[in-house]
Amino acid sequence: MSSALDITRAVNPPRAAFLDYPLGHTTGKPHEPALQREILWQALEAFTSLTIPGTVKMLPFTWSEDQAWQATAQRGPDDRRPRYDTPQYQTEEDRQRAAAGMPCSA
Amino acid sequence: MVLAIGATWDCWQHGTRMSQQRRKSLGHTWYRNELRSRGGAMPVDYIPRIQEKYAQEGYPAYQWVVNPDPPPWQPLRRPLAECRLGLVASGGIYVTGQVAFHYKDDTSFRVIPTDVKTTDLRATHFAYDLTDARQDPNVVFPIDTLRGLVSEGVIGALAAHAYTCMGGIYSARRVREELAPQLTERLLAERVDTVLFVPV
Numbered sequence: 106m107s108s109a110l111d112i113t114r115a116v117n118p119p120r121a122a123f124l125d126y127p128l129g130h131t132t133g134k135p136h137e138p139a140l141q142r143e144i145l146w147q148a149l150e151a152f153t154s155l156t157i158p159g160t161v162k163m164l165p166f167t168w169s170e171d172q173a174w175q176a177t178a179q180r181g182p183d184d185r186r187p188r189y190d191t192p193q194y195q196t197e198e199d200r201q202r203a204a205a206g207m208p209c210s211a
Numbered sequence: 212m213v214l215a216i217g218a219t220w221d222c223w224q225h226g227t228r229m230s231q232q233r234r235k236s237l238g239h240t241w242y243r244n245e246l247r248s249r250g251g252a253m254p255v256d257y258i259p260r261i262q263e264k265y266a267q268e269g270y271p272a273y274q275w276v277v278n279p280d281p282p283p284w285q286p287l288r289r290p291l292a293e294c295r296l297g298l299v300a301s302g303g304i305y306v307t308g309q310v311a312f313h314y315k316d317d318t319s320f321r322v323i324p325t326d327v328k329t330t331d332l333r334a335t336h337f338a339y340d341l342t343d344a345r346q347d348p349n350v351v352f353p354i355d356t357l358r359g360l361v362s363e364g365v366i367g368a369l370a371a372h373a374y375t376c377m378g379g380i381y382s383a384r385r386v387r388e389e390l391a392p393q394l395t396e397r398l399l400a401e402r403v404d405t406v407l408f409v410p411v
Contacts, residue, residue: 141356185338196333199305
């Protein structure tokens with residue numbers, strides 16, 4: 106899957122499916138399971154339908170009619186977070202659980 | 212995911228050593244022209260945008276991975292409905308109780324049982340808006356969607372574990388030499404037939 110077409114074209118994987126959604130939505134919109142299912146089904150279909158190495162299947166979904174998000178992504182402010190080198194937990198409770206040695210990190 | 216040979220974006224963009232046909236098959240310009248001719252929306256050009264952001268921070272130019280040669284090819288050996296599918300996602304997903312990712316060239320990965328409770332999943336990442344991923348991890352880690360497709364019989368089965376990592380690792384070499392071989396080894400040990408990569 107990809108939502109960054111130019112990066113995927115450069116990496117040139119054997120097969121890919123491109124969804125033209127804002128970053129952070131590579132496999133769909135939140136809380137829309139029917140849409141998520143349709144997107145993924147069409148993407149997985151590329152495993153059998155694509156036969157030429159390096160092909161990108163263009164998935165037929167758009168985020169919004171005016172696609173206004175694209176202008177922000179192309180020209181908006183740099184909203185990335187600083188490159189902290191310590192674990193960045195979603196919640197304080199997560200940090201405490203991890204510190205208590207609860208299981209299974211690699 | 213970035214798994215193979217690195218080269219500079221400039222080298223690819225100018226494509227002096229590439230045939231016209233190769234440039235056409237790879238070329239983003241070609242895609243954009245095709246989309247324009249269909250009257251479609253223009254995808255965002257992330258490479259120049261991210262170059263610009265790094266330059267503003269005083270970072271040296273990022274060496275984009277560019278693979279001009281035809282990629283290796285392996286057809287599915289059996290129908291998807293009989294395949295065991297692996298899942299690898301780079302959106303910074305972890306399970307509560309695991310150590311979270313950090314944001315500075317984190318080449319570690321997390322092992323997530325594919326029967327995980329969705330409400331135990333968390334998201335952390337320096338480069339994208341986490342709002343939606345924290346409300347519904349399926350937007351970058353389609354675990355419920357895949358489990359549904361298994362129940363429907365579209366996919367044979369999921370591997371016992373999914374693998375997640377952080378994106379934005381500055382060194383493509385470290386991804387290629389440290390992260391990718393470990394993931395490959397684990398996926399092969401789980402006897403997957405094919406793998407779905409979900410980058411952010």
